Amino acid sequence: MKKLMENIYEAIGETPMLRLSRITNHYGVEGNIFAKLEYLNPGFSKKDRPALQMIEEAKASGELKTGQTVIELTSGNTGTGLSIVCQAKGHPFIACMSEGNSMERARMMRALGAEVIIVPQAKNSVKGQVSGEDLKLVEEMTVKLTKERNAFRADQFNLDSSYRAHLLHTAVEMLEQCDGKIDCFVDIVGSGGTFEGCAEKFKEYNKNIRCYIVEPANAAVYAGKNLINEGRHKVQGCGYAMDLSKVNKELIDGCIQVTDEEVTQMTRDLAKLEGTFVGFSSGANVCAAIQLLKDKEKGKNIVLTLNDSGLKYLSTDLF
Ligand SMILES: Cc1ncc(COP(=O)(O)O)c(C=O)c1O
Structure with missing residues (x-):
């Protein structure tokens, strides 16, 4: 347990990690999804x-x-x-x-x-x-x-310190919590800070860990696709369809697309089945993991972050 703190920011990080076995069972896939519960930070998000x-x-x-x-x-x-x-x-x-x-x-x-x-x-x-x-x-x-x-x-899209937060902490904690048994990492990108920081640390630990970028299907620019419907989608905080200065393309092993409909369903499933009350982008990461476990990464261990709290979406049509 953390000692008595003098400042609320000392409570940032060291979030728990949960195996989403109810979700993998429900979707009938082999393998594991290990989710880092970043919505439990003091500001209710990984940011x-x-x-x-x-x-x-x-x-x-x-x-x-x-x-x-x-x-x-x-x-x-x-x-x-x-x-x-x-x-x-x-x-x-x-x-x-x-x-x-x-x-x-x-x-x-x-x-x-x-x-x-x-x-x-x-x-x-x-x-x-x-x-x-x-x-x-x-x-x-x-x-x-x-x-x-x-x-x-405090330029989250361009300062190195932005991605270093995940390189020095998020990824290190994940490796420790999973005893290093990680095959893949999936992440929907906003600034790209989480992807860059975690992918860099994971590849340094084991170059065979595959790192996938997740994008809304309407704004899949990393996958080389044209914008659909002007790149509109519901996944707030991500999918801006732009080149991200922090992301080193050599770290990307693949790109996965997710639709608003499947993301919405998955986010609701996460609340109902796992008790993890989170927002759209967390559902997007889990959708991507399920896609991989169904096919290309069957039976593997996939890590991801559950990014923010569902409480931030009560004014939307999510819940
Ligand atoms: C809810 C949510 N998910 C995902 C992201 C994307 O994270 P990153 O900026 O590390 O790519 C953000 C960024 O603000 C966010 O607010």
């Missing part, structure tokens, strides 16, 4: 980890000054992590978020002391579905405010 790593490294290097404002664009999860870390370390925090993301995220960040700027979506966008175009608008606002407020940008 608490890069939030902490980015702030600690920037403070250590002197790039982030005492009391300086921090800013970042977020689908809500990195912003929640940053709200928690910045509050405890004495930095005002500004979160820039698309109005396409579910609003419980904005309310949560405000409750945690953040200033939240909601950026209107592009003309053709749909509420609950944040496209690459929407993200561009949020990026423009973030760049503008960074200058105006003389803020430090």
Whole structure:
């Protein structure tokens, strides 16, 4: 058990890992899915980890000054992590978020002391579905405010500290919790930080561990496919159909596509069968694992993360 803590951010990481045997039985596949329960972090998502790593490294290097404002664009999860870390370390925090993301995220960040700027979506966008175009608008606002407020940008898409959180911690914990018995890793990418950090560590441990990128079928750019329906999908926090600066393509052993319908069903199954109450992107990872266990990776051990809490989706049609 962790000792008595002085700061809430000390509770980030060292999350439990669960074998999803009820899901593999239900889908009639051979093999194991080992899921890291990242929604049990203090901000209810895996993005608490890069939030902490980015702030600690920037403070250590002197790039982030005492009391300086921090800013970042977020689908809500990195912003929640940053709200928690910045509050405890004495930095005002500004979160820039698309109005396409579910609003419980904005309310949560405000409750945690953040200033939240909601950026209107592009003309053709749909509420609950944040496209690459929407993200561009949020990026423009973030760049503008960074200058105006003389803020430090906790840039999850471009700082090495963002993926190092997973290289130094998430992947190391997974290897330990699975006694190193990992054959594959699947991950739906947003910034690509989790994929890059974990894939790099796994390949360093054993170059035969296969690492698969997961993408919404409508936005499968890593698989070399054209956008369908302008790349729209329901998987918030991921699938922006863009080239990710942090992802080393040499680490990718394959790409898997998942549809909104199968992701929604799987996320509901996770709650009902396993008692893991999580969001769309977690369901996407498990869908990808099931696809692999049915065919190419039959009988193997697949690791993945359950990324955030289902409580963040109560205003959507998920539950
Ligand atoms: C719910 C959710 N799932 C997945 C991701 C993607 O993680 P990464 O940025 O490490 O690729 C994010 C990123 O914000 C997220 O919020």
